[in-house]
Amino acid sequence: MLQVARVPEMLRVREHIDLFRSYYPHPLPAAEVLRIAKLEGIADQLFGKLSGGQKQRVLFGLALCGESRSDFPGPSRRWAWILSRAAACGIRCGRFPRRVRRFC
Numbered sequence: 001m002l003q004v005a006r007v008p009e010m011l012r013v014r015e016h017i018d019l020f021r022s023y024y025p026h027p028l029p030a031a032e033v034l035r036i037a038k039l040e041g042i043a044d045q046l047f048g049k050l051s052g053g054q055k056q057r058v059l060f061g062l063a064l065c066g067e068s069r070s071d072f073p074g075p076s077r078r079w080a081w082i083l084s085r086a087a088a089c090g091i092r093c094g095r096f097p098r099r100v101r102r103f104c
Contacts, residue, residue, distance in 0.1 A: 009048025013039055013058055016047060020065040027065050037061030 007016055017034065021027035034040050037060050042050060047058060 007047060007058075007062070009046065011047055012044055013047060013050075013061075014043040016058060017043075017061055017065060020062045024066050033061050033064050036064055 011019070014030070014034070017030050017039075021030060021033070034043055037057050039057055039061050042054055042058075047055065050058065
């Protein structure tokens with residue numbers, strides 16, 4: 001996942017997802033990325049108008065755009081997989097470590 005990132009603030013969330021998906025030959029579907037990262041409600045908002053937490057969720061979504069979990073280094077890969085499965089099952093993230101909960 002991107003630890004420090006600057007993405008254009010004049011693009012909408014959905015446009016960022018589509019742009020990052022275009023980097024991979026077999027990306028995760030955009031609807032799936034938006035659902036896992038909980039971005040459906042803000043998909044049409046400009047990135048620059050989002051709150052800090054919403055921007056972090058967008059960056060998490062951008063990290064999910066790749067074609068496999070191997071796009072993440074080491075432990076991040078494991079947490080991304082756990083969070084994506086938890087989100088898919090509707091599980092709240094209150095029991096995850098603090099450093100991970102910010103993506104819930």
